[in-house]
Amino acid sequence: MNFITLKNITKSFNGVDVLKDINLTIDEGETLGILGRSGSGKSVLINMLRGTLDYKPDSGKVLMNVAVCPNCLTIEPPSKDGEKCSCGCDLSVQEVDFFNCDRKLFAAIKRRISIMLQRNFALYDEETVIENVMRAMGDGIDYEEGLYKALDLLEMVQMNHRITHIARDLSGGEKQRVVLARQLAKDPMMFLADEPTGTLDPQTAVKLHNTLKEGVKDEGITMLITSHWPEVMTELADKVVWFENGEIKEEGEPQTVVDNFMATVPVPEKPEIPEFGEPEVVLEDVKKHYYSIERGVIKAVDGVTLTINKEEIFGIVGLSGSGKTTTTRMLMGLTDPSSGKIEIRLGEDEWVDMTKVGPLNRGRIMPYIGLLHQEYSLYPHRTILGNLTDAISLELPAEFGKIKAIHALTTVGFDESTATSILDKHPDELSVGEKHRVALAQVLIKEPKLIVLDEPTGTMDPITRVVVTDSILKARTELEQTFIIISHDMDFVLDVCDRAALMRGGKLLDIGTPEDIVNQLTPDEKEDMLKRG
Template sequence: MDFITLKNITKTFDGVDVLKDINLKINEGETLGILGRSGSGKSVLINMLRGTKEYMPDAGNIIMNIAVCPDCLAVESPSHAGEKCRCGGTYEAKEVDFFNAERKLFASIKRRISIMLQRNFALYDEETVIENVMRAMPEGVEYEEGLYAALELLEMVQMNHRITHVARDLSGGEKQRVVLARQLAKNPMMFLADEPTGTLDPQTAVKLHNTLKEGVKDEGITMLITSHWPEVMTELADNVIWLENGQIKEEGDPHVVVDHFMETVPVPKKPEIPEFGEPEVVLEDVKKHYYSIERGVVKAVDGINLTINNEEIFGIVGLSGSGKTTTTRMLMGLTEPSSGDIKIKLGDEWIDMTKVGPLNRGRIMPYIGLLHQEYSLYPHRTILGNLTDAISLDLPAEFGKIQAIHALVTVGFDEKDATLILEKYPDQLSVGEKHRIALAQVLIKEPKLIILDEPTGTMDPITRVNVTDSILKARAELEQTFIIVSHDMDFVLDVCDRAALMRGGKLLDVGTPEEIVDQLTPDEKEDMLKER
């Protein structure tokens, strides 16, 4: 049945049309995939269909065919017309202009729409997992009924082993799964997912995709999902639209549209491996052990030895829990090792990173750039402010602007867009655009050593190629050394000269990315290789 019809939808921000004359039909129970690079309008469309007032169309209408109980204004999808409501009334078919609906009806419709946003966990940090899910249950649900329903949902999202854990103590992937359980607890008639797996490792992302299929698609709930992973579109979507510059460029069969979109993604040209300089980073027998009440002694990193050379692009790869992020944190001085030596060369001198203070690792920190997986921008500063003042880059105003534009061009913006974006604020940009700005924030300081933790998390394929080219260009022009921590083996193959494979806290092998691929287990290949 026809559920939602978008008629001539246009939305403008700061004089720029971010959606232009969108016409679209969404059927009840359909899963619609929304494909497109960062800034194409995907998130704007999702937030508009959520009913967020700031995203109300400037032109056009969103027409919804729904079933409404006239007695209590309860709302259901259109196929429920004629059925009995919980209050005793009968659902009646009704056509509604969403943003022009009467206030109470508008609120009733919004309550039946669930949404998962990028990088937004929206949990009660001090409450347990089970309490978080029970809070999301609809009004009128008895405690015992809600408890059993919450337990079933947590089992579905594979979080039933964490029901008594406080939300703040969960990992990012675990939080995202609890968010999904909360949204499903609301018993939605429409589910909106905006890059729900953008920051997750492939293993966790697959679990979330399976849950979306089982808990949303297979239950007949209408779903709209945006993703830069083509396989999400082909596995979950019944129909796909490709957005480009705010317009629908193509609509149709997921496999056909995805293939056409991927044809526009350039293939990065990896240069021959250059001759490296002398060793710049050395780790010798580095260990990080800690004690857990549940697990006893945990060997997060267990005696690794590693040498990274000047001007090398080096990957540290492995699945979640392999020890790669802990290794990087020890290298940066953010986590103290249990034992071992960590040294980084500054000029002709080796700095001991296990020793604190301005005369030890404090001396080299200004020369190290870090893009953390959980990066953040200053929300009340413009992009220019984020790139200059906010990171204490002491430059004359005009020179600072030139450097900021250069940094934005380096991470894939064209010069015109880079100039326009400088006066915008982070909340005016897509998550993918903010990700690139965070990378530009690192590159603008021109550090000697750059550490990138899962740099491709929220990037669409075209942006990913731009970032690959940016890293190769930065190495060539600025003689920089890169350490890339990633579970994205395709990206490592494209950009890295050598890589180290970690598994269970141990460093198993070091070699070219192609040699490391040969060392992967079948499960690792399935989770870490997408395109080859």
């Protein structure tokens, strides 16, 4: 049954069309996949269907067929036409012009729409997991009924072992699963998922995808999902729409559309491994042990020894919890090791001890290190130009600063025209994938000697991944930079890294070429980390 019809939808921001004459129908119970590179209009459409007023169409209509109770304004999907509402009245289907209907009807429809956004956990940090889920149910539900419903939802998202934990203490993947339970607790008639697994490791992402299938798709709830992972489209969607530059390029059967989209993704050409310079980063028997009353000694990192050379692109790979991020934090001086040696070369014969605090010790090397963390943040009230220059204390003449900013943006995949046009925009005017690239440009513009990238491909579509791969290889050659890449994305590591280290359970198991490391992966690790096979 037809549920939503988009008729000639056009939407512009600052004079730029981001959606152009979109015509689309969505049936009740259908899962629609929306594919496309960053900035193609995917997230704009999701926010429009959410009813966000800033995304109201400039022209065209969002028409919804909904079953409405004339007495209490209960809203149900159109298949409920003729059924009894809880108040005793009959539900009757109406075609509603979403953004131009009565204010109370608009609000009633919005309450039946749930959304998951990338990088937005939206939890009550000081409350427990189960309290967060029960809050989403509202006041009209009996406490005991709500409690059992919350427990069922947390079991579905595999978080029933964390019900009494405070939300702020959860990992990013755990928070995202609690958000999903909260959204399902609202009993939605439509579920919108905008890159819900973009920042998660593959193992956690698979759990979330399975829950979306079990808790949304299999329950007959209409779902729209955007993703830069093609396999999400083929596994979850009934129909896929490929967006490009604000227009529908193709619509149809998931595998066909995905194959056609992937055919446009170039394959990066990896150059021969160059001759490396002298050792630049040295770790010897580095350990990080925590002490827990419940679990005793936790060996997050247990005796890591490795050497990274000048101008090398070095990967540290492993599944979530393997110790790779903790190792990197110690290398950067953000976490102190329990024991071991960590040194970074500052000059020809000068080494900095990263275990010693203060401006005369590890503080001396920090201006020469660039870090892109997976939870990066841009300054929201500064323009993109400000984020790339003033906000990072890069004091340059105005015109030169602009030229350098445009060069940094083209390095991470923007064409020169787009790079110029976004300089005066603020971060919230960009898509998440575009913001990710700006954050990477913010690291590269300082031209540090050592660059650490923590999960750099998290929110990138396949085409942008290739551009970023080429950018890293180019920066190494032109600027003689050394890269350390922390990732669960083994395909990216194969494309860009010269050597890699495999971590598992806090230990460093092997160091070699990325191809060597692939041979050391367990079947489960290959399934979670290697998409190309």
